[in-house]
Amino acid sequence: MVLERYFENRREIINRALDRYLPPDDTYPQKIHKAMRYSIFAGGKRLRPIFMIATYEMLLNRRDKRSIQKILPVACAIEMLHTASLIHDDLPFIDNAGERRGKPSCHKKFGNAIAILTGDALITQSFETVLKLRNHKKALSCLEILLNASSTRGMIGGQVVDIISSQKRVKLHVLRDIHLKKTGALLKASEQLACVMANANEQITNALADFALNIGLAYQVIDDILDEVGADELLYKESGEDHRNEKVTYPVLLGIEESKKQALKLIHDASNIIKYMPNNDVLMEILETIRDRIP
Amino acid sequence: MVLERYFENRREIINRALDRYLPPDDTYPQKIHKAMRYSIFAGGKRLRPIFMIATYEMLLNRRDKRSIQKILPVACAIEMLHTASLIHDDLPFIDNAGERRGKPSCHKKFGNAIAILTGDALITQSFETVLKLRNHKKALSCLEILLNASSTRGMIGGQVVDIISSQKRVKLHVLRDIHLKKTGALLKASEQLACVMANANEQITNALADFALNIGLAYQVIDDILDEVGADELLYKESGEDHRNEKVTYPVLLGIEESKKQALKLIHDASNIIKYMPNNDVLMEILETIRDRIP
Numbered sequence: 001m002v003l004e005r006y007f008e009n010r011r012e013i014i015n016r017a018l019d020r021y022l023p024p025d026d027t028y029p030q031k032i033h034k035a036m037r038y039s040i041f042a043g044g045k046r047l048r049p050i051f052m053i054a055t056y057e058m059l060l061n062r063r064d065k066r067s068i069q070k071i072l073p074v075a076c077a078i079e080m081l082h083t084a085s086l087i088h089d090d091l092p093f094i095d096n097a098g099e100r101r102g103k104p105s106c107h108k109k110f111g112n113a114i115a116i117l118t119g120d121a122l123i124t125q126s127f128e129t130v131l132k133l134r135n136h137k138k139a140l141s142c143l144e145i146l147l148n149a150s151s152t153r154g155m156i157g158g159q160v161v162d163i164i165s166s167q168k169r170v171k172l173h174v175l176r177d178i179h180l181k182k183t184g185a186l187l188k189a190s191e192q193l194a195c196v197m198a199n200a201n202e203q204i205t206n207a208l209a210d211f212a213l214n215i216g217l218a219y220q221v222i223d224d225i226l227d228e229v230g231a232d233e234l235l236y237k238e239s240g241e242d243h244r245n246e247k248v249t250y251p252v253l254l255g256i257e258e259s260k261k262q263a264l265k266l267i268h269d270a271s272n273i274i275k276y277m278p279n280n281d282v283l284m285e286i287l288e289t290i291r292d293r294i295p
Numbered sequence: 296m297v298l299e300r301y302f303e304n305r306r307e308i309i310n311r312a313l314d315r316y317l318p319p320d321d322t323y324p325q326k327i328h329k330a331m332r333y334s335i336f337a338g339g340k341r342l343r344p345i346f347m348i349a350t351y352e353m354l355l356n357r358r359d360k361r362s363i364q365k366i367l368p369v370a371c372a373i374e375m376l377h378t379a380s381l382i383h384d385d386l387p388f389i390d391n392a393g394e395r396r397g398k399p400s401c402h403k404k405f406g407n408a409i410a411i412l413t414g415d416a417l418i419t420q421s422f423e424t425v426l427k428l429r430n431h432k433k434a435l436s437c438l439e440i441l442l443n444a445s446s447t448r449g450m451i452g453g454q455v456v457d458i459i460s461s462q463k464r465v466k467l468h469v470l471r472d473i474h475l476k477k478t479g480a481l482l483k484a485s486e487q488l489a490c491v492m493a494n495a496n497e498q499i500t501n502a503l504a505d506f507a508l509n510i511g512l513a514y515q516v517i518d519d520i521l522d523e524v525g526a527d528e529l530l531y532k533e534s535g536e537d538h539r540n541e542k543v544t545y546p547v548l549l550g551i552e553e554s555k556k557q558a559l560k561l562i563h564d565a566s567n568i569i570k571y572m573p574n575n576d577v578l579m580e581i582l583e584t585i586r587d588r589i590p
Contacts, residue, residue, distance in 0.1 A: 023447060028452075029447065029452050029455045029456050029459070031455060031459055032447050032451065032452065032455045033447065036447075084415075088411055088412070088415060091408075091411065093406075093407035093408045093411065094408045094411065111388075112388035113386075113388045113389045113458050114455065114458065116383055116386065116388065116389065116411065117383070117451050117454055117455055117458075119415070120379075120383065120414070120415075120418065120445075120451055121446065121447050121451045123415065123418055123419070124418070124442050124445050124446050124451070125446065125447075127422060127438070127442055128439075128442045128443075128446065131435065131438065131439055131442070136431060136432065136435055137431065139435065140426065140431055140434060140435065143422070143426065143438070144423075144426055147419050147422055147423045147426070148423075150415075150419050151416065151419050151420065151423065152318060152324065152327050152328065152331075152416050152420075156327065156412050156415055156416045156419070157323075157324050157327065159412055160324045160326060160327045160409065160412055161324050163408050163409065163412075164324070164326055
């Protein structure tokens with residue numbers, strides 16, 4: 001990957017900013033601050049903030065560390081919101097995931113009660129971080145975008161439909177809706193936030209929002225395919241995976257080959273949206289990285 | 296109570312506004328919207344929004360239904376945040392309360408997964424409701440106050456300390472801190488929000504914030520006493536609960552008589568703060584209502 005150094009560098013900047021914006025873990029009550037930091041620094045790829053920063057840099061046609069300083073509160077706010085949703089999704093009542101990125105998930109490490117409150121705390125910390133923006137009008141626009149993305153019309157709504165659909169033979173349009181809300185909503189928000197911060201016009205904002213939804217859906221379809229392929233290899237699974245296997249996925253509904261076709265089409269459509277935008281190299285590279293995951 | 300009609304009327308206005316600001320329960324995904332409405336309309340006394348409205352009316356020296364219209368988004372936001380915290384606190388992992396105001400609690404009615412997401416949804420809905428304010432500067436100030444009150448420095452922090460202190464012989468200053476954060480923080484926010492909306496100066500804002508903290512602490516000390524003496528009808532929950540949960544309370548640490556003295560002193564201090572403010576009759580009446588709960 002040509003831009004590996006770029007991604008690594010942006011990830012480092014985001015990690016340092018997250019460290020600044022989170023309460024120190026030696027402040028009272030230490031336990032929740034430790035739990036917030038544990039989950040934030042558990043090895044996340046920072047996909048959403050990098051996506052936002054890359055778009056911002058494309059729109060401004062500038063790629064230096066200084067120019068992204070002022071959007072860091074917003075970039076970190078997205079990551080906090082994303083992490084909060086993972087913590088709550090991993091709980092025994094919801095996805096019951098004991099591990100996350102090879103480490104014990106928040107509730108395994110700190111207990112269920114603290115995990116619930118850690119999710120809550122990261123939600124409020126996310127919005128507090130946005131308030132660090134000096135430009136009040138932009139702070140309000142960013143909050144509106146983040147609140148919309150995480151509402152019952154977005155991320156939370158997607159999770160709800162996912163829960164009530166489990167063990168049901170849902171149709172493709174419902175599955176598509178779950179993916180678009182659970183994953184697409186926050187990616188779309190990342191693009192909208194970059195546009196607000198870069199003063200992009202409505203046309204570009206709408207185009208990049210569509211671009212993000214295509215990417216989000218492609219990403220999930222590929223995840224479904226990888227899960228299916230992995231499941232075929234490991235036919236005798238450990239208990240607890242049964243629950244997951246009862247989930248309807250793209251390959252279950254369409255078969256693996258047709259799912260791959262759909263993923264490729266989504267990436268193709270996304271690529272068409274940004275094809276004629278200047279300085280689109282990083283976003284194009286992100287698209288390629290996603291395409292390369294298709295087995 | 297002289298002002299019974301006033302309270303009832305304000306409660307009605309708040310309930311109608313909550314109905315307007317919550318997503319209709321026939322919109323998709325219906326389940327979460329039904330759950331949000333179930334918990335919001337489960338018979339809450341609307342103490343925090345009424346407290347805010349009463350303070351706003353005191354500061355403006357106006358008491359008509361029209362003048363409070365523009366603060367309703369903020370008043371409802373407080374109630375949503377309060378309800379969200381109750382839903383999460385009632386979960387089996389935290390307080391394990393199957394009932395709330397004589398009805399099944401949210402997780403008993405909708406399941407644990409939906410209850411977690413309903414709390415999350417009410418948190419984001421709360422902040423979205425604040426954004427309905429037309430004055431952008433005030434919207435930001437109100438958000439800052441609500442985020443601070445619900446953060447790990449406030450409500451969430453209080454809940455964390457409560458959890459890690461359970462079944463421990465905590466000292467009085469820790470118990471006081473839990474009460475001040477779990478109950479005091481949002482009451483203090485109610486006063487600060489009223490002050491922002493009424494353009495009160497810093498001195499009055501600080502005085503009313505102290506007033507609220509005194510009230511919050513008094514309220515909790517009285518709750519502790521009522522729990523100890525078994526006054527179910529005044530408690531809005533089953534008495535003896537704290538005992539069964541092996542919770543340290545004011546009566547456990549100080550005895551019932553000394554706890555009563557402390558509650559009276561807190562109410563006395565609160566009354567001293569607002570004694571010379573004009574139009575303080577409703578707030579004084581609220582103080583009396585709280586004092587009358589002492590058995």
